[in-house]
Amino acid sequence: MKAFLVALLAAVLCAQQASSLFCYICDNEHSNWNCMKTYKCEDHEKYCTTTYSTVGIGNDVGHRITKKCSADCPETNVNFGMAAYSTKCCKTSLCNFSGANSIRINYTVVLLGILGSLICVLRVGL
Secondary structure (H helix, E strand, O other): OHHHHHHHHHHHHHOOOOOOOEEEEEEEEOOHHHOOEEEEOOOOOOEEEEEEEEEOOHHHOEEEEEEEEEOOOOOEEEEOOOEEEEEEEEOOOOOOOOOOOOOOOOHHHHHHHHHHHHHHHHHHOO
16 A cells, blocks of 8 residues: 555656646737637647737827737837837736737937938928
8 A cells, every 4th residue: 555655646746737828819909908818828838928019109109919829939129119019928827918018119219210301301302
């Protein structure tokens, strides 16, 4: 009986823990409220990702959110002033709840672009 218990204990300690990752999912939504559907990720998918993109300036800014499971962690943060794209990832279940990523409009870049365009137009004489 002792041998059986020792063998059972060894089997339990050596067994690989089965963990299921759950993520919020959505595709190209305007609002984070549309991204509340949960999904059980495949075994090879170890990350929950949130991709947030924005295009425009002032009140004419358009936002898009995509959430999904991912096998890798493609973290990006690109900001072109009037357009920005950011992907964040995390490794625990339902960790991609928030739709707010670290995209910030860089008004200095926007101002320099407008100023450069204005100078070009004035030099050409249009």
